Amino acid sequence: MKRLIQRGLMFGNLIEVSSPALVERYNRALKHLTGKTTKLDDFHIDLSGYSPEIGDELNDDLYLNPNGANRQFILLTTAQKDAPLLNIKFSTSRGILTQFIETNEAQLFALTARDAVAGELQNSVYSVDTPAKLFDIRQVTVEADTIGGHVADAGKLAKLIDRFRQEPDGWRDDVLVAEMIGLAKKTGDVTRVPISLPAMTFEQQNFWTSHFGGVYIFRDVRFPAAISSLDWRSLGTVPVPQVMDLSLRNQIADWLERNQLAEPIVQARGMDAAAVLRQKMDFILIDAADRLGIEVGDARRTELRKVAYRLGSALPEEFLGLAALLRWVEAGGPWPKINSEHPAYFYTLRGKAGKDRDLVNMLLAELAPMDVRQMYIVHKELFYAQYATWSERKKTYVADFLAREYQVDREGARTALFGAEPGMDEQQRPEMAAGPKPTRTPGRGPVSGPWGGRR
Structure with missing residues (x-):
């Protein structure tokens, strides 16, 4: 792989983490998510905050992706949106993380100026131990906050401010005022600069996964199917009408x-x-x-x-x-x-x-x-x-x-x-349009010509 790395074809565009402040923030986030820390003084991270150097140090390339089902992430900068995503288990993960960062870029820029942001790509499956479990994955929800809980604290402060404004004697409630001041020291003035990082949910109907040797799942198409890189029988019973393998x-x-x-x-x-x-x-x-x-x-x-x-x-x-x-x-x-x-x-x-x-x-x-x-x-x-x-x-x-x-x-x-x-106005050359009309019964012989149809 040395040639690829030297030419920027592998591990290219990773984000360097070398300043003591960023290393300390990363370690706090890593401890929060996994209970582990790194002793490295500098390393590189991908879109999700995964570092190949730390993976080697911990002897665990999935330290941010336990069971390969619910990927965790650490954001130190919004520049991570342009970094590659390594050790992909689901083809949708990169698009989901990129869209999450781009949608919340202003908020994440402000939050990462103070602390690391940590989160998870959550779905209803906690481990993928059988191929059938893959079909239980229909949505992925992204939730995130700083390690210091700035987003959660901002939400609490906003509620306290509403209560203060609504209660006639709120200004006399010393406990309420003290709690507001304490939270405001962490979050700043949320009335002028609101802090919000709402959970985002993404549909996951069609995707590829590296589990079970590699499986393509297409549910949101007219004729749903699963396609396995291994023998199609290895998938067992799955809830789609057609199961195939690459052969x-x-x-x-x-x-x-x-x-x-x-x-x-x-x-x-x-x-x-x-x-x-x-x-x-x-x-x-x-x-x-x-x-x-x-x-x-x-x-x-x-x-x-x-x-x-x-x-x-x-x-x-x-x-x-x-x-x-x-x-x-x-x-x-x-x-x-x-x-x-x-x-x-x-x-x-x-x-x-x-x-x-x-x-x-x-x-x-x-x-x-x-x-x-x-x-x-x-x-x-x-x-x-x-x-x-x-x-x-x-x-x-x-x-x-x-x-x-x-x-x-x-x-x-x-x-x-x-x-x-x-x-919609794509033109076809006459030779292509003249081919025989395809039948709809799969497996009755080869499809002819790169335009489709059968012999």
């Missing part, structure tokens, strides 16, 4: 099409489909050359063409399918017949614009694992696990490519690959 390519393709969750990259508005296809083909060649021990030099496209020539008839089917699609895009070649049994099929798709776009792209990254750029962008947990298994040659190539092509313009790269929200 069931036809069923997943049919399900994506029926729910209208994916679109062909050659149909996507504003995408340079040819450039994307070429890059996917490069990644596939790198993988093939690495497995066969073929040197790729500096891995420029001219060198990769030589690799393709050497492989000849041994070229991967994924490469050949994308090459046929590229010929259609660039040279008006025949429309390739790529159905869901073809290894290239899921390389031709991306998540359709909408609330589940990123989640669908995570799923597609697992179904098209040689596209390392997409995997890095949308599914870092999977990327890091895969990276650890690669040869030194492939590690070097991928790290250099991502540092050169992605890090310099991350937002631009994401938009180019996955797009912004599309309008």
Whole structure:
């Protein structure tokens, strides 16, 4: 992982904590949440306040996420909203924490100027010991306060002020006045500068979790389903009508099409489909050359063409399918017949614009694992696990490519690959619209073509 760290591709944009005051605040919050403290004088924290250095010190990467079900967090600064979230157990956690900080940014800015803010992403499940428990998670509520209880004290003070104003002899109540003064010393004048950090509740209908080897749960779609990275039978009995695993390519393709969750990259508005296809083909060649021990030099496209020539008839089917699609895009070649049994099929798709776009792209990254750029962008947990298994040659190539092509313009790269929200007037090319109409019975054969439908 050293290459990734040096190039800012792992642990990048973490927040440094080095001042004695911030270390002391963090320790108070850590003691409050976990009963533990750190002896480190400086460390780095992510969006949730998790520190990889402290995780190593405590020999516990889940010290802020016991049981992996209700993530706790420590905020020292609102700048944490731009930091990555490490050790993700649920795909929704980053979005929830970011939205919580952005919604309450002014209040959190004022509160973190005095003390650390600690809180929790609460749901009704306290441990996920069976796959069925995942389906009990429907909402996540975020509650937070400073370690000194400024928000709670401000609420108490506000009530006391109302009581003081409403009671005719409130000004004679020495106990009431003394209590108000004592609280005001901690909170300041809440009549002029109110302190409020209300609990926020977020729906969690569709999400990915790393539990049980990795599971995608889609409930808020027309045809609900669960998709497991392990054998689908490992989930046991779960309350959705369709359960699949990644080996069931036809069923997943049919399900994506029926729910209208994916679109062909050659149909996507504003995408340079040819450039994307070429890059996917490069990644596939790198993988093939690495497995066969073929040197790729500096891995420029001219060198990769030589690799393709050497492989000849041994070229991967994924490469050949994308090459046929590229010929259609660039040279008006025949429309390739790529159905869901073809290894290239899921390389031709991306998540359709909408609330589940990123989640669908995570799923597609697992179904098209040689596209390392997409995997890095949308599914870092999977990327890091895969990276650890690669040869030194492939590690070097991928790290250099991502540092050169992605890090310099991350937002631009994401938009180019996955797009912004599309309008309703997207045009289809005639060849795509002319395909046969899909049936609605899953599992009766491969879905044909990247536009959907069946043979």
